[in-house]
Amino acid sequence: MSETPAAKDAAPAPVKFPPYKLTSRLSHPENSLVPVGDIVVGGPEFIVMAGPCSVEHDPQMLGTAWDVKLSGAHILRGGAFKPRSSPYSFQGLAEEGLKMLSKARELTGLSIVTEVMDSADIDLVESYADILQVGARNSQNFSLLKRLAKSKKPVLLKRGLMNTVDEILCSAEYLLAGGNEKVILCERGIRTFEPSTRNTLDISAVLSIKEKSHLPVIVDPSHASGKASYVAPLAKAALAVGADGLMIEVHCAPELALCDGEESLTPQSFRELMAFLSEVAPYFGRKISTVGQLDRSKGL
Numbered sequence: 001m002s003e004t005p006a007a008k009d010a011a012p013a014p015v016k017f018p019p020y021k022l023t024s025r026l027s028h029p030e031n032s033l034v035p036v037g038d039i040v041v042g043g044p045e046f047i048v049m050a051g052p053c054s055v056e057h058d059p060q061m062l063g064t065a066w067d068v069k070l071s072g073a074h075i076l077r078g079g080a081f082k083p084r085s086s087p088y089s090f091q092g093l094a095e096e097g098l099k100m101l102s103k104a105r106e107l108t109g110l111s112i113v114t115e116v117m118d119s120a121d122i123d124l125v126e127s128y129a130d131i132l133q134v135g136a137r138n139s140q141n142f143s144l145l146k147r148l149a150k151s152k153k154p155v156l157l158k159r160g161l162m163n164t165v166d167e168i169l170c171s172a173e174y175l176l177a178g179g180n181e182k183v184i185l186c187e188r189g190i191r192t193f194e195p196s197t198r199n200t201l202d203i204s205a206v207l208s209i210k211e212k213s214h215l216p217v218i219v220d221p222s223h224a225s226g227k228a229s230y231v232a233p234l235a236k237a238a239l240a241v242g243a244d245g246l247m248i249e250v251h252c253a254p255e256l257a258l259c260d261g262e263e264s265l266t267p268q269s270f271r272e273l274m275a276f277l278s279e280v281a282p283y284f285g286r287k288i289s290t291v292g293q294l295d296r297s298k299g300l
């Protein structure tokens, strides 16, 4: 049956957006790039954020910072405000820890990512950090997200323990709708019925986030598994599945760590992992140009 002239001229059906319109790929078909210092998250470089779970003291922070830098990490992580399940566990060094991170940045040149747990601390954390991390437990703290939407700094938004992909995309929407487009998502495992790992790494969430959204997404195999021996295999899976990078816990002496030592890589195993990832990255359309750079330029 031929179309009537009226049907031909009819306006196209309106696009039906999900409840996260700005975060949706429908409104932004190209991948978003998030610049942090002189690196870019979401482009061809596979970005690795590494460092201890918590900032503990200068020698620990500086030692680990140099170790991860020399292995090719792009960004240094470390928590100064720690969301601990028990109020009796180490809660972090707060501003003292931020100062240690900042000293490590000064000496190594690495940008820093650190968690902000409370809206009241945003000004303080913002004055030190290059990326503001929203932890899994705060993934749906909407007043925190609304306030972070006003920040000029990029936000690393972790998926909540019980959040669906659509829910983390809605959380990201709070940031974008409030004016902050520099958002990096992080799959860090979700809570399931399976107790053999700390959480269950939802590797296919990377695919579904990439399909639904233009935002970069990284994987945290440390909190996802809770076991140092699982971290490297899961990190490789993240590269293979198309994640934009990783967040990995590394400690200069994991057996002495005040938090998450059991899932922290030693500097040596991190170095081996980075060497492997940089070798295979081109097979997945990525590169890790920082590996070996210092060795070459400084004879290290």
Ligand code: PEP
Binding pocket: 053, 079, 083, 115, 134, 135, 136, 137, 158, 188, 220, 223
């Ligand atoms: C962290 O990265 O320090 C952390 C506490 O992770 P998560 O919020 O994913 O548990």
Ligand code: MN
Binding pocket: 053, 054, 223, 249, 259, 260
């Ligand atoms: Mn941790």
